[in-house]
Amino acid sequence: MLSEYLPIVVLAALALAFAVASLVVSSLLRPHRPTPAKLAPYECGIEPQRLPKGERFPVKFYVLAMLFIVFDVETIFLFPWAVGFRRLGLFGLVEMVVFIGLVFVAYLYVWREGGLDWNEPVRRSGEREQVGEALRAG
Amino acid sequence: MLGQFLSHPPVELGPIGPELVLAGAGVLVLLGGALVRRRQPRALLLASLAGLTGAAVVSVSLWRWRGHATVLGGMVQADRFAVVARLILLGVAALALVLGHHYFERLGEERPEFYPLVLFTTLGMTLITAAADLILVFLALEILSLSLYVLTALSRRLAAVEGSMKYFLLGAFSSAFFLYGVAMAYGATGSTHLSTIARSLAGQTGNQALALAAVALLVIGFGFKVAAVPFHMWTPDVYQGAPTAVTAYMSAATKVAAFAAFLRVLMTSFQPLTWDWTPIVWGLAVATMIVGSVLAIAQTDIKRMLAYSSIAHAGFVLVGVSAATQEGIQSALFYLLAYAATILGAFGVVMLASGRGEEHTSLGSYAGLCRRSPLLAGLMSLFLLSMAGIPPTAGFIAKVNVFRAAVDAGHWGVALVGVLASVVAAFFYIRVMVLMYMQEPLEDVEPDPSIVPRLAVAVPALLTLLFGVFPGLVLGLLERASVLRW
Amino acid sequence: MSAQEYAFVVLALVGTVAAFRLVTARNVVHAALYLVVTLAMVGGVYLILAAEFVAWVQILIYVGAIVILFLFGLMLTKAPIGREALDNQQRGIALLVGLGVLAGLVFLIQNAFHWSDPKIQPIHVTTGALGESLFRQYVLPFEAVSFLLLAALIGAIVLSRKDERS
Numbered sequence: 001m002l003s004e005y006l007p008i009v010v011l012a013a014l015a016l017a018f019a020v021a022s023l024v025v026s027s028l029l030r031p032h033r034p035t036p037a038k039l040a041p042y043e044c045g046i047e048p049q050r051l052p053k054g055e056r057f058p059v060k061f062y063v064l065a066m067l068f069i070v071f072d073v074e075t076i077f078l079f080p081w082a083v084g085f086r087r088l089g090l091f092g093l094v095e096m097v098v099f100i101g102l103v104f105v106a107y108l109y110v111w112r113e114g115g116l117d118w119n120e121p122v123r124r125s126g127e128r129e130q131v132g133e134a135l136r137a138g
Numbered sequence: 139m140l141g142q143f144l145s146h147p148p149v150e151l152g153p154i155g156p157e158l159v160l161a162g163a164g165v166l167v168l169l170g171g172a173l174v175r176r177r178q179p180r181a182l183l184l185a186s187l188a189g190l191t192g193a194a195v196v197s198v199s200l201w202r203w204r205g206h207a208t209v210l211g212g213m214v215q216a217d218r219f220a221v222v223a224r225l226i227l228l229g230v231a232a233l234a235l236v237l238g239h240h241y242f243e244r245l246g247e248e249r250p251e252f253y254p255l256v257l258f259t260t261l262g263m264t265l266i267t268a269a270a271d272l273i274l275v276f277l278a279l280e281i282l283s284l285s286l287y288v289l290t291a292l293s294r295r296l297a298a299v300e301g302s303m304k305y306f307l308l309g310a311f312s313s314a315f316f317l318y319g320v321a322m323a324y325g326a327t328g329s330t331h332l333s334t335i336a337r338s339l340a341g342q343t344g345n346q347a348l349a350l351a352a353v354a355l356l357v358i359g360f361g362f363k364v365a366a367v368p369f370h371m372w373t374p375d376v377y378q379g380a381p382t383a384v385t386a387y388m389s390a391a392t393k394v395a396a397f398a399a400f401l402r403v404l405m406t407s408f409q410p411l412t413w414d415w416t417p418i419v420w421g422l423a424v425a426t427m428i429v430g431s432v433l434a435i436a437q438t439d440i441k442r443m444l445a446y447s448s449i450a451h452a453g454f455v456l457v458g459v460s461a462a463t464q465e466g467i468q469s470a471l472f473y474l475l476a477y478a479a480t481i482l483g484a485f486g487v488v489m490l491a492s493g494r495g496e497e498h499t500s501l502g503s504y505a506g507l508c509r510r511s512p513l514l515a516g517l518m519s520l521f522l523l524s525m526a527g528i529p530p531t532a533g534f535i536a537k538v539n540v541f542r543a544a545v546d547a548g549h550w551g552v553a554l555v556g557v558l559a560s561v562v563a564a565f566f567y568i569r570v571m572v573l574m575y576m577q578e579p580l581e582d583v584e585p586d587p588s589i590v591p592r593l594a595v596a597v598p599a600l601l602t603l604l605f606g607v608f609p610g611l612v613l614g615l616l617e618r619a620s621v622l623r624w
Numbered sequence: 625m626s627a628q629e630y631a632f633v634v635l636a637l638v639g640t641v642a643a644f645r646l647v648t649a650r651n652v653v654h655a656a657l658y659l660v661v662t663l664a665m666v667g668g669v670y671l672i673l674a675a676e677f678v679a680w681v682q683i684l685i686y687v688g689a690i691v692i693l694f695l696f697g698l699m700l701t702k703a704p705i706g707r708e709a710l711d712n713q714q715r716g717i718a719l720l721v722g723l724g725v726l727a728g729l730v731f732l733i734q735n736a737f738h739w740s741d742p743k744i745q746p747i748h749v750t751t752g753a754l755g756e757s758l759f760r761q762y763v764l765p766f767e768a769v770s771f772l773l774l775a776a777l778i779g780a781i782v783l784s785r786k787d788e789r790s
Contacts, residue, residue: 005671057699059784065693066780070773072689076681077766080755087752091149092759095766102770105165106777112172113781154764161771168778211761251782258775265768277768281775288779325736347735 063115067107074103150209153216155196156224157265163189164257171250182253183239189257190232193264197224207623208270212331215270215402218619222471223267223398227391230478231260234387236594237486241383242293244586245495249292256387259285263395267402272320272330275399279316279363282395283309286388293381293495301372301379308362308372316359322352323407332407333624339410346411353408353415357422360403363396364452366422367429374437377445382496385441386485389448390478397455397474401467404459406624412462419460420552426453427559435566440488441499443566444481447525450563451477457556458540461547467620469539472613476524476532476605483598484521487514490586490595498583504570506579513592514585515574517599524602526567527560532605628672635672639665656694663687674748 037043081088081096088095110116151158167185171177203216235256242249262282269275287309291302324330326348327338338344361369377385408415430450437443455477458470491507491514492498508515524533537560541553605612642661649655667682758766 057696059700061696062693062700063780063784065689065696066777069685069689069693070777072685073769073773076685077758077769080677080751080758083750084752084755084759087756088759095759095763098767099770102165102767102774105169106774109168109172110777110781113785115781115784168774210764213762213764251778255775255778258771258778261771271765273762273765274768277765277772281768281772284772284775284779288775288782291783345736347732351732 060115060118063110067110067115070103070106074100150205152205153200153203153209153214153220153268154265155200156193156228157261157268159193159196160189160257160261160264163192164254164261167257168251168254171254177248177250179239179243179248179250179253182250183235186235186253186257187232190228190235190260193260194225194228197221197228197264208333212333213271213274214268215332216268217621217623219398219402219467219471219622220264220268222616222619223394223474224264226394226475226478227260227263227267230387230391230394230482231256233482233486233594233597234383234391237386237489237591238381238383240586240588240591241381241489241495244588245293247293252289252292255285255289255292259289259387260391263391266395267398269399269402270332272323272332272335272403272407275403276313276317276320279359279396279399280313282392283313283363286392289384289388290376290380292384295379295496297379297496298381299379301376304372305376312359312362312369315355315362319352319355319359322348322355326352332403335407336409336624339408349408349411350414353404353411354418356403357415357418360396360400361422364393364400364455365449366452366456367426367449370426370430370449370452373449374442374445377448378439378441378499382441382485382489382492382499386482386489389444389485390482393448393452393455394474394478397452397459397470401459401470402622405462405467405622409624416460416462416549419456420549423453423456423460423552424555426450426456427556428453431559431563434563437566438501439499440501440504440570441485441496443501443570444484444488447563447567448477448481450559451481451525453559454537454540454556457544457549457552460549460552461540461543463543463547464617464620465546466540466543467622468613468616469536469543471616471620472605472609473536473540475612475616476536476602479598479601479605480521480524480531480533483517483595483602484525486591486595486598487518487521490514490588490591491518491583493583493586498581501570501573503581503583504573505577505581507574507585509579510583511585517595518574519571520599520602522567522571524606526564528564530603530606532602532609535606535609632669632672635665635668639669652698653695656691656698659694660687660691663691677749677751677754 040047077099078096081092085092163186167182167189170185171182198221200216200221201218205216207217208215235253238252238256242252259282262278262280262285266275266278266282269278287302287306290305291299320330323335325345327335327344329335329338335344335349339346339349358369362372365373377389380388404415404419427450430446430448430453434443434446434450437446451473455470455473458466458473460466461469488499491504491511504518507518520531524531527533527537529535537556541556544550544553544556639662642658642665646655646658646662649658663682663686667679667687670676670679670682
């Protein structure tokens, strides 16, 4: 089994050697005359700007990353299931439906709670009135 | 095709019936809170309670389970130990839901996630009491821990978020230890299945050194969850920061679930190594009882004091565990039952006496409570007496039982330390009672006058008295439930 | 030594050095990138042990997704990314505990195998066989995982949404 990976190892070694060799050789051969334009990350295009100090990224990135991980894990489990699908039969199908169903519940919840809206506040509007109503009802 | 589905592999869902009911209820309540436009917290509460009741009914029916001892590929044990532990957990969850509903309603905060999160936590807890494989134990532990981290931060106060963060970091750390312990157990015996590990160790085919390392690491993992010294550091901050209703829930339920799994793992998998692990548990018990009782004296906040008191109680349960006999299991189960009722009730009273949210939790605000609310002061006194182990409360019978189990197993030293720790602990319980009855009120705090949460606090109070006066009502049942086989 | 053992030594060395740099790096982004190297090397060890599927899971989930979450997390915090003194006053205690754990584990493993060569025979498990045991024997843990994911997502939403009161 492992011998199948030999070409990959060789490829990785060659790629590494090529990259290192290119850097070393070019650092030996190139002239060293930096100008501000050369040192800029992009020679043409928009000037990259740092975020103002103390400014944070929107927390929505975090929800997005969590969603990504959840679906990543789900996909990982789909793979061995798909490979053994014929042997697992109906039982495996039911299991997978339950599993995906639960992940779908999570998705539905995130959607309804506004985790997928980029510009809206994460909570739905009109919530405060509902709290008031609940208080009056209780 | 349906026949093939049901027969191969054999699917016996009976023993995880309670978990299936909880899972269904949890998903329904979650979606109900998210999809229905007009949120009705009361409807969510009633649906959750219905789910808990259904799970309890299914659990009771498992008392007479006649099928295989383990089902679903040997993952789940269908025994009476799990039935009893589940019933305690479901009862705690139901009362905590009522308290939490009231807590958030009174604060005017809408937290529809509270109900499904409590159901998911309870699902993890009931699953862990029945898990017969270390992998499932770990997953159940993670389900309950993750939900608890979120529940702690639910009120969004700074102290709550800080407590949640501490709980999460230390909890993740302890999970790593636990997982390493599972790996060691697998390395020693080639299996993660509780009874296979036991067979391998009994037959001397497993590697004893690795197995001992596994025990040590698993003890660390469980020690964090039950808040045994020296793994207790998170407890005061988390219990103080969390919304009081959540504190009531987790202080009672987490300990029951973690101890149930702890007992099962030690008494089945590592039963052949009993002589090696009893000194570890012994040491933990002594350290936990002493440190918990002594540090509680110095507290000036009622929630922190009860947190240290819950640490000390973990030590007393450990005394029962260290006996490593059927009597020990029975005494630990009874202690957990008494402790769960007492601490849930005590935090319930704290919730009602603190005004809105956590406004008045210093000990000073308990001065003269009997003038403002004789009922709350009376209930609190009952719970404090039970914690101190004074008859005629359940706490007294529980302490006597664990000490007797330890002495019968030859650990009279631990029992002696336990008695001394109880004496020290009685001091700060009595101090609160003196405050409530013999001093003038310092602050003018109006206790919450609502009826329903009072009833939710009265139930554990009744149980505390009932089990204190007629312990025979449950001791017989617990004896039949205290059999852990491999 | 066989080719596998040579490969293991290389992977273990690179992984350990990266792990060491991970905890000593002063820039948290660099630390996250060192984590990538360490996790990838662990994936390589799985590959040597013929656990192909697990190795690729390691690369996809840990190297691919978890580290991304770390980097997002770093961006979310207010702390400026850069040469910070990411340190508290407990370096000595941490070192002591770390060395203690290392000594304990070395003693333990030495005690377990007595420096003998634990002839490791990689058992080649195909992904199909893995799936079969996962979906037959380990049905319940598998379904429990979906609840874990659900709880994690609820947590992410609850903790990240804006508080209406303030």
